[in-house]
Amino acid sequence: MSLNKLSSQYNQRLTALLEQLFPDVGVDKQLHSLPNAVRYASLSGGKRLRPLLVYAAGEALGVNATVLDQPALAVELIHCYSLVHDDLPSMDDDDLRRGQATVHRAFDEATAILAGDLLQAQAFNLLANQTGVAASCINESMQIVSKAALDMVKGQSLDLAFENHSPNQAELEQMLQLKTGALIRASVLIPTAYVEQLPAAHCQALADFAESIGLAFQIRDDVLDITGDTEVLGKPQGSDAGLNKAAWPSQFGVEAANVRVGQLYERAIVALEHFGESADFLRFLAERMIKRSY
């Protein structure tokens, strides 16, 4: 099967799982805005990059996809919650996300805050209720995801603080590693929780891959925010720059940003050498993360 097709199949699998988790309640919108908002936040498209990374790292380690369904959903829910909260008026104040009204615009602010809160709780509830795997594996997956959820919030807080402060490259990249990198790293590392006696070198190689590709991905995203257009991005071009946000390319130049992305991408690919062909799906996603124009 082509990797493109494999990717679509996993994507459909995720849609089906999300539809099952958040079924269309089809009732009075006023009294039931929360379930509708949660559906809207998690089922309105998106690249589903993080859960795909979970499955792809699972392929590299030989972990069955069924075992990874709940953790894959969990990282997607954590990601969705972070988008809903980051878009709020007091944060990035965004009106558009994935080409649609953001949750607080489509519903209201209170519903958006609660939808985010519920998505985070739901993620941990899914992890806690995994079946068919050892309790110790469940714990390890919860440790990985909860650590990322903590780091992500710290990263967002630094990002807001940088609006009034010009960080140097190391500070900026540390923020990006927390804000975006932490959950990407967690996604790639989750399958290690289900492998008994995994050699430490394999775990380290996946961590190296994830850290490099996660940072490259965010810098590429910030370049697109400057050079892309609204229709393709699904959000207004320059929407981050408009807030005086400290972004890699605006601080150090688009050209230098592209060089840095190339460097990090190469490092990520080298880290996968350990895994031979079993990492082809990871390589495919890494390329998509960097070469995308949206």
Added chain:
Amino acid sequence: MSLNKLSSQYNQRLTALLEQLFPDVGVDKQLHSLPNAVRYASLSGGKRLRPLLVYAAGEALGVNATVLDQPALAVELIHCYSLVHDDLPSMDDDDLRRGQATVHRAFDEATAILAGDLLQAQAFNLLANQTGVAASCINESMQIVSKAALDMVKGQSLDLAFENHSPNQAELEQMLQLKTGALIRASVLIPTAYVEQLPAAHCQALADFAESIGLAFQIRDDVLDITGDTEVLGKPQGSDAGLNKAAWPSQFGVEAANVRVGQLYERAIVALEHFGESADFLRFLAERMIKRSY
């Protein structure tokens, strides 16, 4: 030891644990508002009722307090996060909490949202990293707490919806069971996760106790909101009524509310008969929850 003294000792234990978890970073407030806000949200007093219920139920079941430290902290953090988010302008829009400025007033809205998000993530991170207990116990505690975290958000959403809708008694109590009851129930049930082969009747008795006392506590709280005064309550008297919120006493009368509280309290005490003297600390807390004037 008197139960009053036992309660103070557990309270000091919790303060010490929270101080360790969120140490005073004492740095530039602007760049580090998040750690300061998290400390402020969790270490500015409060009754610490939920973690005390964890320890008290532990005494009833003979579970060592050391085993319960992390779960006790976790429920307190979930409670604190819910207060921070509920106080936000788009929700209950409260300026005062525990006699002090609410987090979004003392800091700003973005910081309050992030502090709440971090507190929720931290709660699950603590649970996932428990040591010295079986992995299956950890999972069970995570199941209990994550279920409550979900229900709590659903309850808050219903509470907001009821601002434009007059619920009947059953609807109102169901909302209260979600919004306030769920986390109180989880607090009381957590120690059951650490007991092997607990008789189902014991578990049921604790659940009955928790459901009755949790509902009584919230109705009592709503009565105090009508009859208490700001100085004693730590928040403006009538602050909930002012929002057209559907509260038990405002819907069905203060006198009927007091009767209902007495009925539920009695039911809670009857449920504890199973446990003899070992439940004295639970009885003490139940009395404090109902007879308090603050």
